[in-house]
Every structure is written in C-alpha cells, then in structure tokens.
C-alpha cells in the first residue's frame with residue numbers, strides 16, 4: 001500500500017522561494033569585483049533570479065542546456081545558481097584557476113550555450129578566442145557603465161548582465177519538472193588526464209543540502225551569518241549557497257578578496273559566525289591576525305576541508321581566537337560533503353588538546369551515505385583506526401557516472417572509488433592518510449604522507465610542507481620531506497628530522513629534507529605532488545647506500 005502523502009519534486013528553486021517568503025529581509029552582502037560592497041536581501045535575490053531565468057527562456061535556453069560561469073562568490077553568481085537551475089538549465093561552474101587549455105576543453109566538452117563572466121576574467125575570455133565558437137553569448141556580470149571593450153569571435157554575442165536580466169520578468173513562476181533533472185555541472189581538477197564532469201541533480205543537491213544542514217554537520221540557523229570562502233566555482237561552495245537560503249542565514253560573499261586582511265574585515269563588520277574554506281586560506285588569515293593583532297570574535301566555527309587540516313591550525317584558531325575548527329572531507333563527485341568532524345557524546349567538545357587531537361580525523365559519515373575501506377583485492381578492511389585501504393562511498397549525492405561516460409573505472413558495483421586511502425576507527429571516524437597515487441610504499445608497508453606533513457607544519461620554522469616518495473634501492477620508496485621555511489626562520493634539515501622523533505614510528509621518519517621557495521598547487525589549492533615527484537625524480541637519498 002502506498003502512503004497518502006503529497007509528492008512534490010525536490011527542486012532547487014524551492015530554496016530561494018522559501019528564503020524570499022520566510023526570511024525576505026535576511027541580508028546578502030558581497031564584496032564586488034567593480035569595487036565596494038553590495039547589500040540586498042533574499043527577497044531581492046529571488047526577484048532577480050526570476051528575471052534571469054525568464055530572460056534565459058526568452059533567449060531560447062531549454063531544459064538541460066548548459067550555462068557556464070567564470071565568477072567569484074557574489075550576489076550575481078547566486079542569482080545564476082537559482083535563475084539557471086530554476087528553469088531546468090544546468091549551472092556549469094568553471095574553475096578560473098585551471099589552465100586556459102583546460103578551460104577551453106571544458107567549455108567545449110560541456111557545450112555551454114552562454115557564459116556568465118566576472119570582469120576579472122576578461123583576459124581569460126579574450127585568450128580563449130576561437131575556442132568560444134560554440135558559445136552563443138558571453139554575459140559580463142556588471143552594469144553598462146562597467147562593460148569591458150572585448151572582441152569576441154564572430155557569432156558570439158557580447159552581453160551585459162544588468163541589461164540581460166532587465167529583459168526578464170520578476171513575477172515569473174518557477175516551473176515544476178522531474179527532480180532527477182540535472183542542475184549543476186562541475187569538472188574535477190584532475191592532475192592527470194582531462195577534467196571529468198560531475199553532473200548534479202536537483203534531487204541529489206536538495207538531499208545533500210538537508211543532510212549538510214543537520215546539527216552535527218553545518219547545522220546552520222537563521223541566526224547564523226555565513227561566509228563561504230570556498231569558491232562557488234568549485235563544488236557549489238560546499239553547498240553553502242543552498243544551505244543558507246534553506247534556513248534564512250545571512251550570507252556574506254568575499255568576491256575576489258580572499259586575503260587575510262579582507263576576510264578579517266568582512267568577518268568583523270558583518271558579524272560572521274560560520275565560515276568554510278581550504279587550509280591555505282585559513283593560513284593566510286591566521287598570519288594576518290597574528291601580525292595585525294586583529295580579532296574574529298564573532299566567528300564560532302571554521303569548517304576546513306579540501307586538504308588535510310593540520311593540528312597546529314586547529315589549535316591556533318582554538319587557543320588564540322576561540323574558534324572551533326571543524327574538519328570536513330568530500331569531493332567534487334560527492335556534491336561534495338562526505339564526512340564532518342563533530343564530537344560524539346562523551347568526546348571533548350570544548351576547545352583543548354583532546355578536541356584538537358580528535359580534529360585530525362576528517363570526521364564521521366553524514367546520514368545518506370555509506371562508506372567502506374578495502375584492500376587491493378577488494379576485501380573489506382576492519383574499522384580499527386589502523387588498517388588503511390581504498391575508500392569507497394555510495395549514497396544519494398555521489399555521482400553514478402561522469403558526464404558523457406568517462407572515467408568508468410571509478411564506479412564499481414554501485415560504489416564510487418574515491419581515490420583516497422583512509423582508516424576508519426571503531427567510532428566511525430574516518431581519517432585520510434593519502435591519495436592512492438601519493439601513498440609511500442616502503443618495503444611493502446604504507447607510510448602516510450599526510451600524517452608526516454601534519455607533523456612537519458607543527459614546527460614553528462615551517463610554512464608549508466609536502467612529503468613525497470623518493471626511489472630507494474633497498475626499500476623501493478622512502479619519504480622525502482619538502483619544506484618552505486617560514487619567513488625569517490632558518491630551520492635545518494637535522495632539526496626537522498629530529499622533530500619527528502617520538503611522534504611516529506621510527507621507520508616512517510623521512511630520509512631527507514629539501515628546502516624550496518614555494519610548492520606547486522592545483523587549481524583547487526592542493527599540493528601538486530606529481531610535479532614535486534618529477535622535480536625530485538633524480539634526488540639521491542643520503543640513505544641510498546645503507
């Protein structure tokens with residue numbers, strides 16, 4: 001017997017509709033690319049998103065058409081999130097930090113019909129030249145007064161955002177369609193091969209938003225003020241652009257200003273309570289706070305993910321600024337949230353050493369997903385906090401295939417192979433030890449590069465550290481520590497190696513240290529280890545003769 005309850009498709013437009021009706025006065029504050037601060041409300045955002053959606057329809061955009069964005073976190077990008085998805089088209093967010101060839105590939109692979117572009121990326125658009133041939137129009141996200149003088153390939157229309165939406169209708173009613181309809185497309189920033197597209201659905205995005213707003217996850221409320229530093233051009237700013245309207249939380253967008261000084265100012269002026277971003281951003285803010293003596297007293301929680309968050313950072317924000325760092329893990333293919341680190345009953349929830357220790361782990365699984373770890377033969381490994389294995393996930397917001405069917409080997413019997421290596425402890429807390437490709441295999445045993453990096457960055461002389469495998473005649477591979485020294489310090493190889501004593505098993509301690517000026521990063525801020533391994537491929541370890 002079927003239940004007798006109303007059935008409505010889970011559609012993204014319902015979020016902005018709800019926010020406008022029930023939290024219409026809640027504010028959205030943006031640092032703009034043109035300069036200055038823009039302020040308006042959910043009510044305004046909803047009206048303008050409806051204008052945009054209806055204007056797109058008038059131009060012939062149909063259900064399933066891809067609309068690209070090259071934009072920072074800001075109010076117009078939010079309108080695009082809702083205006084495009086609201087009419088059943090697909091918001092294809094493009095990471096502007098990718099190489100231009102990759103961007104050209106992505107725009108053509110996705111077959112974007114329109115591109116919405118922030119003024120920062122005028123040179124990027126010009127550089128794409130004939131690669132834009134398949135695009136109908138490029139809409140610059142500004143008013144007429146700020147329109148750039150750009151020459152686009154023949155047949156590609158040059159458009160102004162404010163004029164574009166002026167053609168639309170703010171009373172337009174969002175349509176209903178199948179909740180499994182695609183709403184977003186985001187390409188992975190893979191370090192090898194071409195980027196692959198994760199195609200989100202309305203249903204998956206809505207379920208992700210519900211789950212991510214649970215109290216033990218982001219747990220936002222209408223009393224929160226959220227600053228997503230994590231970009232809207234990469235995995236929907238971890239869902240924050242959906243979570244905040246769902247509860248009517250105030251939203252604060254940093255625009256292109258991601259430096260410590262700008263973030264601190266916005267946090268203080270707007271009363272930010274929750275913020276989310278990758279460790280490098282928080283390192284920049286921490287350095288600024290320490291050197292300026294400024295505070296971020298309104299901030300209760302900093303959600304950190306994308307790369308492992310070192311203990312030293314959790315402790316610094318806790319001890320010095322009273323902010324709870326919460327470690328999260330996820331990926332493009334998971335919309336992105338997978339695990340979130342909130343203490344369970346009986347665990348330390350107040351700031352202190354125990355809390356900081358626990359936060360080293362990436363957290364426990366969010367309801368709606370499943371996870372397991374397995375060895376190379378596909379045997380499931382125990383949840384004992386020690387056994388490392390390939391991390392597999394499945395669930396409502398995990399991709400079932402890549403756009404246009406690429407990368408099929410990642411999808412196995414209903415599970416998605418994350419490419420991460422992890423342990424899971426008996427309480428269900430997962431800890432990433434490596435990417436599969438980065439794990440160091442020494443004499444047949446695995447060494448976690450992330451564990452070693454976490455320890456290294458705890459040394460006051462280290463600004464950034466990476467551990468990579470280096471060829472060794474006896475052990476096959478041994479760890480090599482590559483370090484960027486903190487400015488004004490002169491830490492030595494010997495001091496650093498001694499720093500590991502007592503913190504890890506002796507055979508895990510790196511065989512050597514190399515000092516560099518900076519480390520190469522991917523478009524999403526992760527250390528580009530393939531490049532580092534190439535760079536040190538001829539390096540002879542001092543232990544090679546042992």
Ligand code: AMP
Nearest residue numbers: 305306307308328329330331332432524
């Ligand atoms: P992306 O798809 O670009 O968001 O990257 C996803 C990958 O980033 C994951 O598969 C992990 O390798 C890595 N990652 C994300 N969050 C964390 C974290 N908290 N700790 C360590 N690695 C992480």
